[in-house]
Amino acid sequence: MHFVFMGVSGSGKTTVAEHVAHGLGLPFAEADVFHPRANIDKMAAGIPLTDDDRWPWLRELAGWIAAHDALGESTVMACSALKRSYRDLLREGAPGVHFLHMHGPEEVIWERIAARADHFMPPALLRSQLETLQPLDPDEAGREFDVRSDVDTLVRESLAYVKTVLQPS
Numbered sequence: 284m285h286f287v288f289m290g291v292s293g294s295g296k297t298t299v300a301e302h303v304a305h306g307l308g309l310p311f312a313e314a315d316v317f318h319p320r321a322n323i324d325k326m327a328a329g330i331p332l333t334d335d336d337r338w339p340w341l342r343e344l345a346g347w348i349a350a351h352d353a354l355g356e357s358t359v360m361a362c363s364a365l366k367r368s369y370r371d372l373l374r375e376g377a378p379g380v381h382f383l384h385m386h387g388p389e390e391v392i393w394e395r396i397a398a399r400a401d402h403f404m405p406p407a408l409l410r411s412q413l414e415t416l417q418p419l420d421p422d423e424a425g426r427e428f429d430v431r432s433d434v435d436t437l438v439r440e441s442l443a444y445v446k447t448v449l450q451p452s
Contacts, residue, residue: 289364290385291412293396297361302438304359314362331411341372348376365415382425
């Protein structure tokens with residue numbers, strides 16, 4: 284099984300995903316690391332990425348999932364996965380991809396992203412991401428988590444979900 288923590292920048296997906304991966308001893312990938320320099324430069328300049336910018340990046344992420352799946356390893360990834368079509372491409376990497384959507388009010392996420400000093404994504408792009416975001420459809424494996432909860436609660440709830448999927452009763 285593969286678990287993609289999704290959501291807009293500042294939603295806490297990386298923080299929670301890292302805790303879950305570490306807690307379960309699963310391989311972890313931060314999708315931002317896979318971006319080509321051109322994408323990072325574009326975002327840093329406040330220019331939203333287009334689908335054409337994202338497709339090669341998403342294919343590489345699907346390849347990472349596929350490589351671990353071939354080894355019989357479950358994985359955890361933090362990736363915005365804003366659109367259904369992006370999630371569909373990630374699912375091409377392996378069956379059994381679940382999406383944990385870190386979601387909450389724009390004001391909460393805005394406060395978090397504005398407080399970050401060490402990220403290339405400027406707060407001005409949050410609006411673009413929110414406009415692009417397509418919530419999980421009923422037929423997509425996954426669950427939504429409310430980012431108004433503290434990190435410990437989000438980690439606990441996410442771990443419970445992942446464990447249930449990994450070891451169904």
